[in-house]
C-alpha cells in the first residue's frame with residue numbers, strides 16, 4: 001500500500017501584494033517520480049520551498065510525512081532539496097561537500113557518490129567557486145542522488161550540464177530509484193528529455209495547478225490532426241480543441257482526448273494525418289498564449 005508523503009490543501013503564498021501561489025492542493029505519494037512543470041515564474045520553486053520548510057505559506061494546510069515541515073527536524077531530515085543555484089560555503093571543494101553530506105542525510109551512500117563523481121568527471125579537490133557552471137550543477141546532482149532522501153527535490157538541477165551528463169543523471173536516477181524507491185520531484189524545462197522518466201505530472205501556471213495526472217494517462221491524451229484546413233476543421237468540429245497551428249491552406253489542430261477506432265478510420269478516409277502529442281507539446285498548448293487562438297489567428301509552424 002502506498003502512503004501519501006505530502007498533503008497540501010489550499011496553499012497560498014504571497015510576496016507583498018503579489019499572489020505567487022493561489023490556493024493549490026497536492027497529494028504526493030511514496031515511491032513515485034513527479035514532474036513539476038510550468039513556465040518561468042509559474043511558482044514551481046515557491047511550491048518546493050514551502051514543501052521543504054524554507055517558506056511559510058500565507059494560508060492553507062501543509063503536511064509532509066504527516067507534519068508541518070518547517071517545525072519538525074525529523075521531517076526535514078528526510079528531505080533533500082537541490083536548488084537551481086546551490087550555494088556552498090566560501091572555499092569549499094566538492095570533497096568537503098561529500099564529506100559533510102552524511103551529517104545531513106542518514107541514507108547517504110558514499111560509494112554511490114564516488115561513482116557519480118567519476119561519471120561526471122568532477123574535480124573534487126577544486127574550489128567550488130572555480131568550477132564551471134555544469135560542474136557546479138553536477139555537485140548538486142551527486143548530492144541529490146547519493147542522499148537517497150525519502151523525499152528529494154531537484155529544482156531545474158542541471159543548468160549548464162551537457163547532454164551526456166544529463167543522460168547520466170537520468171540513467172543513474174532511474175537505476176538507483178529502482179533499487180531504492182523514494183519520492184522524487186523534478187522541476188525542469190527540458191520536458192521531452194524527462195518525459196519517459198516521470199510517473200506523474202503536475203503542471204503549474206500562474207500559481208494554480210492546471211494538470212495533476214498520471215504520466216501514462218497524459219501521454220497520448222491529446223492528438224494532432226493535420227491536413228487541408230477545411231477538412232481538418234470539419235473533422236474537429238464539436239471536439240475539444242486545445243491548440244491550432246497552420247499555414248496557408250494547411251492546418252494542424254490539437255484536440256484533447258484519444259480518438260477511437262471509428263474516428264481513426266474516418267480520418268484516414270479523409271486523408272488526414274494523426275499524431276500523438278508529446279508531453280512538451282501538450283504543455284505548450286496548455287500554457288501557451290495561442291491557446292485561445294481562432295483559425296484566423298494562425299501561427300506559422
Ligand SMILES: Nc1ncnc2c1ncn2[C@@H]1O[C@H](COP(=O)(O)OP(=O)(O)OP(=O)(O)O)[C@@H](O)[C@H]1O
Nearest residue numbers: 015018020038039040041042043044045046047156
Ligand atoms: N522573494 C520574492 N519576492 C517577490 N516575488 C517573488 C519572490 N520569489 C518569487 N517571486 C515571484 O513569484 C513567482 C513564482 O516564482 P517561482 O520562482 O516560484 O517560479 P518558477 O516556476 O520556479 O520559475 P522558473 O521556471 O523561472 O524558475 C514569480 O512571478 C516570481 O517573480
